[in-house]
Each structure stands twice: as structure tokens, then as C-alpha cells.
Amino acid sequence: MTAQLNPRGDVAVLVPAAGAGVRLGPGAPKALRLLGGEPLLVHAVRRIAAAPSVHTVVVAAPAADVDAVRALLAPVAPVTVVPGGAERQASVAAALAAVPAGPEIVLVHDAARALTPPGLVESVAAAVRSGHDAVIPVLPVVDTIKEVDAGERVLGTVDRSALRAVQTPQGFRRAVLAAAHAAAGDPLTDDAGLVEKQGVPVVCVPGSEHALKITRPFDLALAEYLLTTGA
Ligand SMILES: Nc1ccn([C@@H]2O[C@H](COP(=O)(O)OP(=O)(O)OP(=O)(O)O)[C@@H](O)[C@H]2O)c(=O)n1
């Protein structure tokens, strides 16, 4: 059944989904790899569309698969699909350029985080709505982190109490994200990094272990377990 987005919602969600998935091994682009018999992108968009604040969804798909992704998502939710770029940052910029007038809160959410609960979409959006210009979901770091040199020799131990593992959806006031991308130079690994470079404060909200980024084969196996057991 096709989910209906909220015409009175104030949130646009950009979904970078144009990556190759090299770390996942040979196969289709990562967003099109199957989890529980459905592409990761379908799982991600279904959960985004279930968040009541969402008005607009723009997916940045692999350039060669735009038509196929449009057909894939048509029965899932009314989304816009644009060609992504060579880097994640370019894919986000392409999706941002396709957001219509209206939503003043923009979330950027990796298709690779396919099992992210709708509640996390809502908590990030609520934090932006409350007045923060930039919001990121985070988890504490549970391993000891070491700094190493080029030869993998340990240089020291990092104080992990000052570190957070960052997830998506990352949320922004639309004008803040647009200005950060307009000023962007070399690609960074997340959109909050662009905003930080503009001197804009970024605040943290609790993330979710279900928002894991499916990057390597183990992550896909874990996601299959979570999906089939409902854990
Ligand atoms: N040129 C790119 C590269 C990545 N992404 C998206 O950004 C998210 C996070 O990227 P990552 O997990 O690194 O995905 P891949 O780049 O596909 O993975 P890899 O680095 O293993 O190829 C993913 O949803 C991916 O589809 C994108 O839209 N455009």
C-alpha cells in the first residue's frame, strides 16, 4: 500500500542512495541490495514515510537507475527521484536542489540506514523545530579508541568520553543546510561537518542502534536478524 506523506508536514527528507556499496562486496548499488527480499531503499523510504512530520522525500539514486528507482518506489510513497553524484555530498546537493518551496526543516538520511525507526526521524525534526539550526543523532562510543601512525603503531588512547558515533537522519534549518552546501569545498563524510565549517552550532540527540549503517556483509546479516526477529 502506498504511504501518503503529510501535506501539512514541515519536513523534507533527502535520501542519498547513489553509492556503489563497494564495502558490501560485488553486486548492485547498495541501496538496491536486498534485505528480507526488498531493497534497502524500500525499507528506508517506508520508515521515513511513516514519520508524521514528513511532507517531501527526495531520493538521489544512481544515475543509471533513476527510472528503475522511480518505479520501485512508486508503490511505497510519493517521492521525487534525482540522479546522485560521484560523492555522497554531491548526491545530497542534488537532492536538496529538488526540494520544492514549503518545508523549512530538511533532514538528510542515508538509505544505508535502512532500519531507522520513524521515531528517530521525528525526534531529530522536533529538535530542529524547537530552534536548533543543526541536529545529529548519536550513540556513545563503546570501544576503546587508539590513535595510530601510518604503520599502525599506537600513538595513544583517545578519551572516548568526548566522542560520539554519528548517525542519520541529520536535521537542519533549510537555509543553514543550503548555505553550507553552497560554500562546500572538498567532500566531507557528513552534512553536519559542512555546517560546522560555517560556525553553526550542531546539537546531539540520542540515536538508535536500529539506525546502523549497512556497510559490510556483517551489517547486512545483523539487519536480516533484526528484521526477521523484530529485535
Ligand atoms: N556517491 C554517493 C556515495 C554514497 N551515497 C549514499 O550515502 C550513504 C552513505 O554512504 P555509504 O554507506 O558509504 O554507501 P556507499 O558509498 O555505497 O558504500 P561504499 O563506500 O562501501 O561504496 C548511502 O546511502 C549511499 O547510497 C550517495 O548517495 N552517493
Ligand SMILES: C[C@](O)(CO)[C@H](O)COP(=O)(O)O
Ligand atoms: C553520514 C554518515 O552516515 C554519518 O555517520 C557517515 O558519515 C556516512 O559515511 P560513508 O562512508 O559515506 O558511509
